[in-house]
Amino acid sequence: MVDVFAVADIIVKHIKTHYPQDVAIVGYYGSYLQGRATERSDLDFFFIPATPRGKQVELQFIIDGISFDFWPIGWDRAERMSTSEDWSTTIIADCELMYVRSEEDLAKFMKLRETISSMGAPSNTLTLINRAEVVMRDCFTGLMKFRLAGESMDLPFCRILAQEMAANIFRSLALLNQTYYTRMYGHYREQVRNLPIKPDQLDFYLDTMMFSHSQDEIKSACEKLALDTLHLISERRNRLKGLRSYPNWMKGYYEEEKGMLNKLLTACEKGHYETAFFVATGVQDGLARILYAAEKGRWPGIFDLGEYREYYHRFSYPDLTALLDPEDFEPLRIAVLQLIEQLENHLRSEGVSMNQFDSVEDFETFYVSRL
Template structure:
């Protein structure tokens, strides 16, 4: 009977002798590193290539019934994992370093591990929202197949919903899932922020034989998680700051006001439709951000972020769009532009606007 770490020694020795300049980092992760291995556990490796030739070191093999996977992760992907942009952050965070080509490579890797320890809370919440958006795709698939007893289909879709929600909950709690699926329930059920019936939802989605029950529980779990996400985002509210958050907005989107006005004048109904909806939505989101310091959770029902736009007294371009008569929309766009300028200027936003190229040249000279 061999010892699994003899395999890692063989791989590292091979790299040192045959391709020392092509591999930056070699590490192992998983149950052996976490102390939860059993006699049938595999040993998971990854390496970070330093050159394009380094990728050729990848190999998957079996020794005495135990599988081994020596697979490459580019520095860019390792960075994404450290930024919580992938669900397997633990691979970088909790691995054991076996080889480093140089002190610089070792230090670069350690910096990634340090980054994991100090994430931005709002960034994690944004990532959590992305995962929940993905969960909705699978809820839709279940709902569109509702009434058909296809147990395999519903179990596959339920698993997709569950894994995305649980990863989202980890992010909402400011952490990552430290173990693989099935082994991480203790961590998940001890999250400080979690749906009250989380254990019941998980049990139903995993053990139920009823397609309808899986669908209903999946929808309720996602909705409750969205509500927790909204609550956590609200805790980051730090008051209005238009001068920082709205700087440059009008200058950038002035072109959309012009495009929409031109579309109305030319009776270009399709263009008017798209830009009227887009302009109102963009302004509403920026107003929300300027007031609160974070972007709206788009999974919230009823587009609540639009309330700030309405309360500001801006015309409702979306309601005013009429393919048969674009004149009311054209007038509303002109009114919106005037009111919006007044709104942000009154809150300290300086609009960078020039009447001639010479005036712009003078500005550049003064700025320099």
């Protein structure tokens, strides 16, 4: 059996002799650290370069049939791991350090661990919910591949897509539960069982995805598991209590959007339907989203199916998209003017200040007095 730590010692000694200022951190993680190593296990080890020259110590090699991958993690990626943007969080959280260049490097590394330790804080909940939802987009890409392939998809590729979707769902569930996995490759399910938020039929769907010989059954299980996970994300988001604040969300919004409203008025006056189509739909949707954010204290989710328009309709803003008509632009033009007046009054009533001036002289008086 290869003495993997003797191999690591050779590398660390080489770094100390030839790259003492070029490598900040060397660490190991995985089966040897967790006491699960077998005779075929490699040593999972990495380094953080301190300079471009430090990257030269990277090496992949095999000794007596055992593979080794001494690979670099830049500080920027290590930071993403600590915030779960990169889901290899356990590497930073649980590794054992074998070499540290300086006290400053150690302090920087331990700061990353502090970030990880605060993952479960309420202040991180919305951020991690949003990331869980972003991960789910890849699942729906997989579902689209199922549909595009149709009857031509063979079982091997079907299983490849199922594996990709399962991995993304596991990742999404970890983020939703504000935690990370310490083991991978076949050990996700045992960790998910301990999570408080998970799909009720997770095991059934996973078994179908892994063991079924029917492409239709696998596809159906993938779709149902993705939808169940998405439902959990939506439920978790809806339980959050955000701070209602128009000044926080809509300061400067009207001044910027006024340019698009003017563009829409011009399109109506000139009868340019394509411009009117894109600007009207964009203005209406953008206003609906930011009204939702001002009321709820958060943006609508990626997979929101139009529920965010609730406040746009509740406040009786004009439906610009319904008035799009290449033969008659006047109703749309009148509605835009109505929206402008209504929005200004609405923002004033909510305490949102707007920088509007009647002349260049008025603007100059305002601007030069800013300190």
